[in-house]
Amino acid sequence: MKYLRIKKALLQRIADGAYGDHLPSENELADTHGVSRMTARRALQELVSEGYASRVPGRGTFLQPRRFSQGFLRVRPFREHAAEAGAAPSTRVLTAEARRAPATVAGKLGTNKTVLVSRLRRLDGEPVMLETRYLRADLCASILHEDLAQDSIHELLVDRLRLPLTRVWQRLEAIALDEGMAAWFGLSAGSPAFRLERVTYTNDDPVTWVEYVMRGDRYVFQDDFSPQRESVREVSR
Amino acid sequence: MKYLRIKKALLQRIADGAYGDHLPSENELADTHGVSRMTARRALQELVSEGYASRVPGRGTFLQPRRFSQGFLRVRPFREHAAEAGAAPSTRVLTAEARRAPATVAGKLGTNKTVLVSRLRRLDGEPVMLETRYLRADLCASILHEDLAQDSIHELLVDRLRLPLTRVWQRLEAIALDEGMAAWFGLSAGSPAFRLERVTYTNDDPVTWVEYVMRGDRYVFQDDFSPQRESVREVSR
DNA sequence: CAGTGGTCTAGACCACGTC
């Protein structure tokens, strides 16, 4: 994928502040990377479609000013979430081993060589969330040596493995618990729950896929904002 | 713009049900429209990026079944939401009259002198959302004279009654439908659903309290963001 | 005027799925 190579090189140099706000033109990129113009063009267009840059015919391609936003659900450690709810968090590690990802997950991670970590999270002793996470084995295998009952996986990825979070895709659904999941919570099958599916990227490489199943009787997503500002909180009740 | 011509032709024929779920291939389109493959390709790719279709290498391009989603933070007319989903919206007004608010609502509005409007919203004839709204009678009573089957209440408040939206409090829950609500959707009791509760303020005065109940099998909240940008995509699953 | 992005062409090779 030549266009990906170019795009990543651009992202890297953007992060380094190598350009002012004026990115190289299509022809310039094509020359320096020894590639056709259509290929260079695609790299630039992806940056545009992801909000990094904008283009003006006849003028050029320009970096977009940074905007700070977190999406509708924040990515943050369970421990912080518990602290806000004023409850004592605890974690039981159910699985932590190399295991091939199922097809749907492998499709999103680009490989089925993965590590599976699943955990049951409790607040004040009550199980409230079930986490099922696949991590790319080539990048994250060493995570199996960490203390997964205590540490935030996201913090391990960022701090220990130097895999900064650069992009998130996520989706929230309302579901009915099946027999198996309900058992973990001591609820009956059919109980309502949230299902949050999330893929986290570092420099456009997918790193981990995670599914959170949260009890509908314990979780709400609460939000208080003015049109200009936003702050979304995950609340447990 | 040849690719736009082709894309629009495809959308038209999709709406007419001219294809099953299998769209023409790139080569096929290129031939029938007398255009190069890259141009035909672009038409198909735009359909994919807008959620109409998905592509599988080696197999073909397939229509996506339509579901409807909504950005969590967005406050916007149902009609706009429907337009983006490419579905025909319709509304049945169930109630529109002066009625005292129940205690929980009165607490949030600061009064129980209210007007109740409840509506059933449909997309392509299918009931997908139930809206129950209390508005402060002192500010909003005149809304009962408007066409509540057509107009956006939020737009009426802002444009007609000059009550700008300055703050929003909202909360999203996962619930199981009770008998009564399930009946509106033609679902069985216990089916999963979202419940969004929202209070809207003008200059820190609460104006209206509203509850939306959305079918869990038709709504998802999807989000794709990075630290630099946010683009809440109105994609369906 | 030379440079930019927007569009388009007519080929090409590849990996993959289906038959």
Add this chain to the structure above:
DNA sequence: ACGTGGTCTAGACCACTGC
């Protein structure tokens, strides 16, 4: 073996902005 989508090439013409 054949068709599919994914990628890439080396050209081309256009409308537009800057100097």
